Amino acid sequence: MSQTNVKIGIIGGGLMGREMASAFARWCAMTDVTVRPVLTAVADLNPATLGWFDCIPSCTQRVTDYHELLANPEIDVVYVAVPHNLHEKIYCDVLAAGKDLFAEKPFGIDLPAARRIAAAVKASGRFVRCSSEMPFFPGGQRAFSTAASGKIGRILEVVSGFHHSSDLDATKPANWKRLNATCGEGGVLNDLGMHACHLPLRLGWSPSRVFAQLQRGYPQRPDGKGGSVACDTWDNALVHGWTTIGGEEVPLRLEMKRLMPGATNTWFIEVLGTDGGVRFSTAEPKTLWLFERGKEQWWKRTDLGFSTQFKTVTGGIFEPGFPDVIQQMWAAYLMERAGELGDRFGCATPEEAVASHEVFAAAMESHRTGASVAV
Numbered sequence: 001m002s003q004t005n006v007k008i009g010i011i012g013g014g015l016m017g018r019e020m021a022s023a024f025a026r027w028c029a030m031t032d033v034t035v036r037p038v039l040t041a042v043a044d045l046n047p048a049t050l051g052w053f054d055c056i057p058s059c060t061q062r063v064t065d066y067h068e069l070l071a072n073p074e075i076d077v078v079y080v081a082v083p084h085n086l087h088e089k090i091y092c093d094v095l096a097a098g099k100d101l102f103a104e105k106p107f108g109i110d111l112p113a114a115r116r117i118a119a120a121v122k123a124s125g126r127f128v129r130c131s132s133e134m135p136f137f138p139g140g141q142r143a144f145s146t147a148a149s150g151k152i153g154r155i156l157e158v159v160s161g162f163h164h165s166s167d168l169d170a171t172k173p174a175n176w177k178r179l180n181a182t183c184g185e186g187g188v189l190n191d192l193g194m195h196a197c198h199l200p201l202r203l204g205w206s207p208s209r210v211f212a213q214l215q216r217g218y219p220q221r222p223d224g225k226g227g228s229v230a231c232d233t234w235d236n237a238l239v240h241g242w243t244t245i246g247g248e249e250v251p252l253r254l255e256m257k258r259l260m261p262g263a264t265n266t267w268f269i270e271v272l273g274t275d276g277g278v279r280f281s282t283a284e285p286k287t288l289w290l291f292e293r294g295k296e297q298w299w300k301r302t303d304l305g306f307s308t309q310f311k312t313v314t315g316g317i318f319e320p321g322f323p324d325v326i327q328q329m330w331a332a333y334l335m336e337r338a339g340e341l342g343d344r345f346g347c348a349t350p351e352e353a354v355a356s357h358e359v360f361a362a363a364m365e366s367h368r369t370g371a372s373v374a375v
Ligand SMILES: NC(=O)c1ccc[n+]([C@@H]2O[C@H](COP(=O)([O-])OP(=O)(O)OC[C@H]3O[C@@H](n4cnc5c(N)ncnc54)[C@H](O)[C@@H]3O)[C@@H](O)[C@H]2O)c1
Pocket: 011, 012, 013, 014, 015, 016, 017, 043, 044, 045, 046, 049, 064, 066, 080, 081, 082, 083, 084, 086, 104, 105, 106, 131, 132, 133, 190, 191
């Protein structure tokens, strides 16, 4: 299939900047998309980080000042992966430069910033989406279609979450994600919340009110330079909400944890209905659990294999992983930008990103007041 090149610039070449670069570099795996990302430029404050991009021959512009990247007329789309306190300024600069934007979550450091970014997106007319890759797992897609099918009876409960254990080790040096000034007051809500909110919001199941329990991690961590630094972010968040599905109030629980013993990068969703249900967790990346009720009741386990939304050279029996769903997410972004997504699942929209921040703001107020709070 012939493919149209889309020239990409990355601002922030850290963990996620490099992950995206490697997804583009392996684009030969994609067999049914009409677009091809070509990494053309990268901007990062750290020259050593820029050095990594030597391994990408097409990435000929490597700069420490991102304004130089934005001034490059060749670049069509800019992906931004920087600390949360820089989102608003850099996203708005990308839009002002006339580029399309693939923004990292949480789409601004807090709700007011998210709303200002969304207003700038609207005023610019540019194509903008927010990163949230986990629903692109085949199991995430099946959970979504099962939940949306209307065939699982009256929905009784929805649980959606993201757990990891990166903060269990008290000797691990702090980075910007452990400080309110750079991660935002939302802490783990900002860090993991978009992942937990994406499918419920896409299903139209936004919570109308929430009660939240937030927990902090270790108050001090090594600073990596022989000293220590105060860490003030929330590490775990349980958000208990009510949503309305089919005219009924339904409990919706969102779980975001950086202190979850045993978990590495586990995204999960469970939707239980009177006649059916579905469970998927990236802890078992090709396994889907479907509930059926007849004379007896069954939880049926299916090995989905590599049944991704966009087809690839990878054999159908193989397991999907994080780099694969990153690539699927980019395929969805670029195909939607080209007007060729059709009825396939698209990336999180600016409206969904703002809606997730509305949930985070209500959750913080609930924790502060000890009351349930309208979203
Ligand atoms: N979608 C996901 O699964 C996922 C996973 C991790 C992080 N993230 C998000 O990605 C973003 C970045 O996180 P990360 O883990 O890659 O962080 P990181 O610290 O690994 O990388 C951030 C990079 O930004 C660079 N930077 C800082 N200020 C800059 C500036 N003014 N100009 C250019 N570069 C600058 C830093 O030098 C660093 O290399 C955050 O929004 C985070 O929430 C998303």
